[in-house]
Amino acid sequence: PNAGSTVNSQILNEVSQCVESINGVKEGRWKATLTFYKPMLREQALSAEFPREFIGISLPEQPNKYYFVLRFNKIVLESDSSIQLIMEKLQSYKSRVALNFEGFQYQLGDFQLRVGKVVPSHSENLRGIVMEVEYLPISSLEKSKQIMEEFFDIWQDAISKRSLPGRFIHIEPDFSDYGLADHYTSQHTAVQYTHVTSQLIASVQAVQTGRN
Secondary structure, three states: OOOOOOOOHHHHHHHHHHHHHOOOEEEEEEEEEEEEEEEOOOOHHHHHHOOOOEEEEEOOOOOOEEEEEEOOOOEEEEEEOOHHHHHHHHOOEEEEEEEEEEEEEEEEOOEEEEEEEEEEOOOOOOOEEEEEEEEOOOOEHHHHHHHHHHHHHHHHHHHHOOOOOOOOOOOOOOHHHHOOOOEOOHHHHHHHHHHHHHHHHHHHHHHHHHHO
C-alpha cells in the first residue's frame, strides 16, 4: 500500500477482476499459513541459543508437509505435517502470530496464479494483497526467469489501468543463500513466502508511520 491508504476487500476484488480481464480462469480457493514461533524459555539466559526468527509455513499443494525457515540463519527445512503436534506436546515453541494467505487460484495458459489477501489468523484486518505466479512447463529458475519477468511487465501494465493505491513488487530471494538449487521446489516457495511477509511488514509499518 501507499502511505496513508487502506488495503481493503474492494481493492482485492479489483485485482481479481484484473486477472480475469487478461483471461485468467478461476479454478477454486487456496490458502497458505505462515506462523511466527517464539521459544518457551525456562531460563531467560538461554535466549541467545534460540533463533531470533523461527517461521513455520503450510502450503496448499503440500498438505502433508510443513516447512520451517530461519531467515537470519539462511536455513529452510521440510518436515512431516505431524511436527506441529510434536512441537505442541514438547512445548518448546509456541505460536506468536499467524498470517493467512487466502483467495482464488486461476489458470492463465501455462501460468497458474493465486491472488489473495493477507490477514492475521484471528482478525479480519486485511494487511496486504499477494499474487503467486507459477510457470508450469519449466522447473528451472534460470530458464524461466525471462518468461516470468515478461509476465510481470504484462501484469503491471494491466493493473496500472485501475489506479489502485500501492503497487505490486516482484520478490525473488537469492535461493542459493539457502543452499537451494536451480530446480524449483516447495522449499523455494516457503522461502518466498518468508521474504514476501518481511516486505509486507515493512510496508505496513511505513503506512502506519505515514499516518502518524
